[in-house]
Amino acid sequence: MRCAITRRFDQPGEVLQRHVVNVTMKDGAEFRLDAAVYFRFENGLITRIEEYACAPSAA
Template sequence: MGHDLGATVDASLRLLETRDLESFRKLCAPDATVWQNDGIGVRTIDARVEHIATFLAALDSLRFEVVRRFDKPGEVLQQHILHLVAKDGTESRVHASVYFRFEDGLIAEVEEYLYEV
């Protein structure tokens, strides 16, 4: 039986918006990895979730706007904009291209290319 990978990606974004990192983590394989264009290299999903928690603590709100998405079996590539509002009210946007690779319906690998505007 196939998995609706786009729906899983959408669910993961909604969970991040609502700061439900525990439920977000359950959408990921136990040994999932994340690479980001920040120069650090590949991290475990757990290390990335810790980083996300710190990031979210500085925000009043986060909203993802999906611009486009391409699906093929086991993979999703999407472009989105993160709309951020910091605790001090400052608004900013981050443009991102994100690749998701799935195994057994769970996110197994993420590659994030971010550009802050």
């Protein structure tokens, strides 16, 4: 499994990251998953996490 970061936005107290997860199965089959994660921080602690993932649609 490999993750490739495609975008990252950060500002004080927040980070949003978009990435692609590339997976190779034991039988050699491959697939990718588009994903994003959002973090909110207060006083140096994570106070909120939101995660999203979906398989890209076929063209």
